Amino acid sequence: MPKSICPFYRHFVVIRISTVHRSWSQKLAALGLLCLNPCIRSPVSTECVHMFTNGQSRRCTLLAKLQTYSLLGLDALRVEAEVDVSPKSLPKTVLVGLPEAAVRESTHRVARAMVNSGFAVPRERVVINLAPADLPKQAASFDLPIALGMLAAAGQLESNKLDRYAVVGELALDGTTRPVKGALSMAIATEKNKLLKGLIVPAANAAEAAVVEGVTIMPVTSLSEAAQFFGGGQSIDPHPHDADSWREKRDHYEIDFADVRGQETAKRAAVIAAAGGHNLLMVGPPGSGKTMIAKRIPTILPPLSPLESIETTSIYSTLGKLNLSEPLLTARPFREPHHTISHAGLAGGGSPPAPGEISLAHHGVLFLDELPEFNRRTLEVLRQPLEDGTVTISRAMATSTYPADFMLIAALNPCPCGYRTDPRRECHCTPLQIERYMGKISGPLLDRIDLHLEVPAVSFRDLSGKRSGTGSTQMREAVITARALQQQRFSGNRGRRNAQMTHRQARTFCKLDMAGERLLKTAMEAVGLSARAHDEILRVARTIADLEASEQITPDHLSEAIGYRTLDRQMWT
Numbered sequence: 001m002p003k004s005i006c007p008f009y010r011h012f013v014v015i016r017i018s019t020v021h022r023s024w025s026q027k028l029a030a031l032g033l034l035c036l037n038p039c040i041r042s043p044v045s046t047e048c049v050h051m052f053t054n055g056q057s058r059r060c061t062l063l064a065k066l067q068t069y070s071l072l073g074l075d076a077l078r079v080e081a082e083v084d085v086s087p088k089s090l091p092k093t094v095l096v097g098l099p100e101a102a103v104r105e106s107t108h109r110v111a112r113a114m115v116n117s118g119f120a121v122p123r124e125r126v127v128i129n130l131a132p133a134d135l136p137k138q139a140a141s142f143d144l145p146i147a148l149g150m151l152a153a154a155g156q157l158e159s160n161k162l163d164r165y166a167v168v169g170e171l172a173l174d175g176t177t178r179p180v181k182g183a184l185s186m187a188i189a190t191e192k193n194k195l196l197k198g199l200i201v202p203a204a205n206a207a208e209a210a211v212v213e214g215v216t217i218m219p220v221t222s223l224s225e226a227a228q229f230f231g232g233g234q235s236i237d238p239h240p241h242d243a244d245s246w247r248e249k250r251d252h253y254e255i256d257f258a259d260v261r262g263q264e265t266a267k268r269a270a271v272i273a274a275a276g277g278h279n280l281l282m283v284g285p286p287g288s289g290k291t292m293i294a295k296r297i298p299t300i301l302p303p304l305s306p307l308e309s310i311e312t313t314s315i316y317s318t319l320g321k322l323n324l325s326e327p328l329l330t331a332r333p334f335r336e337p338h339h340t341i342s343h344a345g346l347a348g349g350g351s352p353p354a355p356g357e358i359s360l361a362h363h364g365v366l367f368l369d370e371l372p373e374f375n376r377r378t379l380e381v382l383r384q385p386l387e388d389g390t391v392t393i394s395r396a397m398a399t400s401t402y403p404a405d406f407m408l409i410a411a412l413n414p415c416p417c418g419y420r421t422d423p424r425r426e427c428h429c430t431p432l433q434i435e436r437y438m439g440k441i442s443g444p445l446l447d448r449i450d451l452h453l454e455v456p457a458v459s460f461r462d463l464s465g466k467r468s469g470t471g472s473t474q475m476r477e478a479v480i481t482a483r484a485l486q487q488q489r490f491s492g493n494r495g496r497r498n499a500q501m502t503h504r505q506a507r508t509f510c511k512l513d514m515a516g517e518r519l520l521k522t523a524m525e526a527v528g529l530s531a532r533a534h535d536e537i538l539r540v541a542r543t544i545a546d547l548e549a550s551e552q553i554t555p556d557h558l559s560e561a562i563g564y565r566t567l568d569r570q571m572w573t
Helices: 022-029 105-118 141-151 183-192 205-210 223-231 243-247 264-274 290-300 308-317 344-349 376-380 382-387 431-438 442-449 460-464 474-489 503-509 516-525 530-546 554-562 567-571
Strands: 013-015 046-055 056-058 064-072 075-086 090-094 125-131 165-167 197-200 214-221 280-283 364-369 390-396 398-402 405-412 451-454
Touching: 013 308, 056 280, 064 141, 064 183, 075 141, 075 183, 090 105, 105 451, 125 141, 125 290, 141 165, 141 223, 165 183, 183 205, 183 308, 183 405, 197 205, 205 214, 214 223, 264 280, 264 290, 264 451, 264 474, 264 530, 290 308, 290 364, 290 405, 290 474, 308 398, 344 376, 364 398, 364 530, 431 503, 451 567, 503 530, 516 554
Parallel strands: 064 165, 090 125, 165 197, 197 214, 280 405, 280 451, 364 405
Antiparallel strands: 013 046, 046 056, 064 075, 075 125, 390 398
8 A cells, every 4th residue: 555545644645646556546536535537626636635543534524505496386496405525424325305206316316427427426424405495306407416516515526606507407327417397497597596697407408498588508418517617627608599580480380271161150250269369169060170270270379479488488398398499489389188188187286286288278279179078077177267367276285376378269069979950960869968968068167258159060062162261361460450459458468368358447448339238238138148248248349349440349349249159048058
């Protein structure tokens, strides 16, 4: 054994990599006294100072702190990763701070990632604290900050930049980084924290995080690269902000309303629904084009604004549903869940709570095909989000509120066989079967759907005709013009639409003349409409008037709006 590392030597001993035999370098690295990674300049990697007294080494306890984030709902909450290495205690790694299973397993991933990256795992007591302690930690994004903290606390990394950057990232066993969920929310949180200089993310998340302006995004591909950056051995170019280039691709759709033959009345209802943000219910026999119409409604909606795009993308990012090749959602989402979906899958749920389909349809369209086939309890969870535009999920550990501002498009057959209203086919359903089938949809839910439309079967003449009908481009121009009038009307509320008018606003912006008042009174008494239906008729009439650039709601506008509220009284009686 070289004299310089004799256990009975009672003075400080300097061990240089250049003067230590290779075999002894490997043994020292195994003991955690030497780092074999030559890229990090630190007291341990290039020159290691230890005191040996009575056969024992003594070293001061080191503490490292890094900033990172934990997701709670759609919000990224600040977490401080503290790593303490104490040589006077028994070798053990302890992770505290209310970690879930994925976080508890991180110590094993981090250890192998460090070794395979050329670093030494501390052979002392390592205590890792994720503060605050009462916040649940459930993601694997703590791997990278924990690894950097262990390197700094063990003396293998010396840096004065650890407190200037927030760090997130999952590590593979070979030390490379893997993408994490919610990088966009973390970038938003970093932008709000003026004490931080930037955010360190896996390279796969860089484009997603870089859509947030005002924050520096530093992509890293491995633990070694991150350590070299903090140690000053390597510089990293920030990822450019290219959100505008992604927004340029937002107007491209593969489908068009011109593909729908006939059904001009249904197209008119679709324009009204899109212009005012109204919910739409279509009733018709199989093959009448209900699904085709529903899938093409996003093509006539206005483009997503930058704020709407960020809000929608953050939901998908949090759930890990964001396509890494398209880091920013630029098209209106269209969600079409199967009728076997649970109420938790539709509204959100789990522990901790996670967004459901209605939140994934935020700023877009939620299409429920074959509406009576859905569980009635599942459908009833839509009532509150349709009114408020948000959904709140409460569990024992946490309560989360998610955005749910969507257009509901529903389709159903008029009876179990589907041919009740088809003049070409005979319906064999009994009145009791029809009543049970239609009774699966509650009256309060129907009352929250503004437009009720009958979609008849398409004739052979329309199908075989060479002339195409109204296309999405023309319909979209009308919708955008009507939305512009609404923006002026609700100038104090960005993005507000006619469908979102309060009772007081409906009285202010939907004033009727004497003829209109008489018409609405007659319809209310004849059809038996509710107070909610009364206001919804006014809102729809206001949208119809906006499509014609009319300041005054005329009896013609009101009559068309009333016509969209009579179908439910015919079908459900």
